[in-house]
Amino acid sequence: MSGNLLTVEDLKVQFQAPEGLVHAVRGVSFRVRPGSTVALVGESGSGKSVVSQAILGILPRNGRIAGGRILFDDPASRRMVDIAALDRDGQPMRDLRGGRISIIFQEPMTSLSPLHTIGNQIVEAVRLHRDVRPKEARDLARDMLARVRFPDPARALDTYPFELSGGLRQRAMIAMALVCRPALLIADEPTTALDVTIQAQILKLIKDLQAELGMAVLLITHDLGVVANLAEEVVVMYRGEVMESGTREDIFANPGHPYLKALLRAVPRFDMAPGERLVPLRSVRSEGGRLLEQARTPWPPGADAAGPLLKVEGITKRYGARGGGWFGAKAGAGTLAVDDVSFAVKRGECLGLVGESGCGKTTLSKIVLRALTADSGSVTFNDHGTPVDVLKLSGGELEAFRRRMQFVFQDPFGSLNPRMTVFDIIAEPLVIHRIGDAAERAERVKELMALVGLDVRHLKRYPHSFSGGQRQRIGIARALALRPDLLILDEPVSALDVSIQAQVLNLLKDLKERLGLTYLFISHNLAVVDYMADRIMVMCRGRIVETAPRELLFRDPLHPYTRALLSAVPEPDPARPLALTELEEGRSSNPAAWPEPFTIDDQHHPPLVHRGGGHWVRADLDMTTREVA
């Protein structure tokens, strides 16, 4: 053959589903050369993961390869095998799997067994494929952990996955996949579940290890930014077929196929023209809103004098170690999740809140919503000219207030009750607040469905028959049912594909315009926040480190953490690769490691300083910020 490591020829995969035969992959062909990186790109449901499962022989029980060949030309044994013809649980296939071809998955949280140590799981992989004694296997595992830059490899062998951060778990997963020195690594959305800074580190790690070990990488992703940074060749898939393939430069410079062009237009970018809208692959039409407008209490003139719509002052929340208990807990133990946070949201604006996972942004939003209790601080809401102290409300007052503020969740699967019809889900807020009679509610629900662009004929269906994007729209409709003034959106699109993401973002933009809503938009994705927000707050380790109007923050970021976040976002443009060396080992999110005057530790507690034009940064007042930074 032509020296290809992997040749996929006219691959067809079928699934036996309850509704009949599903053709998930319909005649896909591509090749991977030894040591090269090929990216398989497409949205969810395009069949890209199914291709990887077919290559590894780990298709779900109801799936089978219906045609085509998967030729693997093993450089070690110089033998060509057709994987498609092998018994998937037979010895020859098992030898390839994990030995010559390995895989890493999207979810480092769930793809490692929680009951076994990292060492146990890596050693198992070694001993399956290499005839070595336990001691040697352990040494090999430790070497591999050192290679993936574990801080203390010897100790890491005896830790359990739940004791590690997401980034370290993914490193452990990579170590496990690479410990047998495979010729091909399949990386199935390897960084999708990770924060941007961690993502940049993992991408760099994969790149480095690839050079070190000389293996080929088949990268499966929907993130064109990752593709632009890692891949040499790109294969674009849509509905089980290859739309386009070529070198990275070709694909990004002259996208030929309309699908790829559309995909590129659907991704939020930093260099978008003011007022430019994303173009989703399938746009939704939002209609109606008359009834909802009638339900709205008009905003009295002069009511804005009572202050911004939402004002948060000095919120602090500490998660304690086990409270009470027989022998008592240590005082002051636990972690400070939110540390003295103050901000305001003006009526009609969209305030973006950016930060990595664990920075306290969700805790903060839940405190504002009264789902968690703050240790100290106050939240004031301007209810049509009357200031309301949100944290002091109770009983009936609190219930009545809940109409003013609603929440949209991140997970469109977990946030809808699978045993309720869509009608019941959207009508539930109305029932709880005893609004209208049955007929009125039915009208309202129908209008809400049309408002989020869903078919009113589907009201009797259950959530499982909707896609992720549709479910998220159902969640938005539910949040709008009470006609709130403020919507808190907690990572509303991070569980969605790019194409769907653009659709939901545009819908949210339109709804805000039409209904005069105010948003608190929480996300870890800077490009998304950039697209949505008027003002942006950056949060790290429970503190706000920088706040600025959108244009100012991206044009002139002052804080080192904001800069690190910005530089870690992979852009879908091969001409602008990530500056991977700048992002070493998570120092950027450690306040004690920030340079002067930004350092925060036991001696330094810099306040937020106004730099003009609504641009605030946390730095020591006495220093001249610009020169040192």
Next chain:
Amino acid sequence: MLGYLIRRVLIMIPTLLAISVITFVIIQLPPGDYLTTLVVEMQSRGESVDQGRLALLRETYGFDRPMHEQYLIWLAGMLRGDFGYSFEYNLPVADVVGDRLWLTAVVSFATIIFVYAVSFPIGIYSATHQYSAGDYALTLLGFLGLATPSFLLALVLLYLANVWFGTSIGGLMDPKYVDAPWSLGKILSVIEHLWVPVVVIGTAGTAAMIRRLRANLLDELDKPYVVTARAKGLPPGRALWKYPLRMALNPFISDIGNLLPQVVSGAAIVSVVMSLPTTGPMLLDSLRSQDMYLAGSFLMFLAVLTVIGVFISDLALAALDPRIRLSGGATR
């Protein structure tokens, strides 16, 4: 871990004390005491009641003292291993219960083994062969087992055992061995009789456990870590044993706490039907005749079993699941 162990043991003390108070209140709740029941019974038979003897009895057993003193006497006795006196049998409680306790333990233990031995292979098969003919057949069998009243099953099996194997009806051994000293023949007779009550008592539990194991395992089988194990090249059998099965075990381990007392007390009806010399029927009788110390000891015995069982299952869980062992002290 050691701190957790100590805290866990210490917490058992107030728990048991609280249970002993409740138990004592319960056995004192019915109006009157054993002596009034006795008097009524003797009068109904036309026997004369010797008031002097009654007063003497009342004094010996402390019935004339205030309630809290009676409780303390009872509690102190139990701590010394003296469980009081059974009026009904005219013997110390320990002697009355003695032999029966061992036979109960034998029946219970055999039942637990039966339940696990039958339900595990079936549950694993059902989960790994979901919606196959075998899964449906075993599921049907399981539901039959759940739905059949156990006393009915007991009668049927007793009849069949008698007709086919000539086993004597009722009891745990042939009548000729009942008061005989232990011998090989007696042991064989017990084994011969044992299987019927074990099957009867264990059937419902087995059926329930099959269903639960199947459901738990099905939840785990599609988890990403199982795919990871397969992607490593692990043979299917080993991948099943090491990962999803171990995860699916947690609910069963935490169930041990309920298993112990359930098998002892839940089998009372079956034991009555089959006239087994176990503790179940005795508990029923003692409650009926207000034989308060006997009933109290039984209730306490069940409570202690529950508390110990829960303790064991907590320890086993901590040993098997590092998430419990290592994050025990932290909160979310």
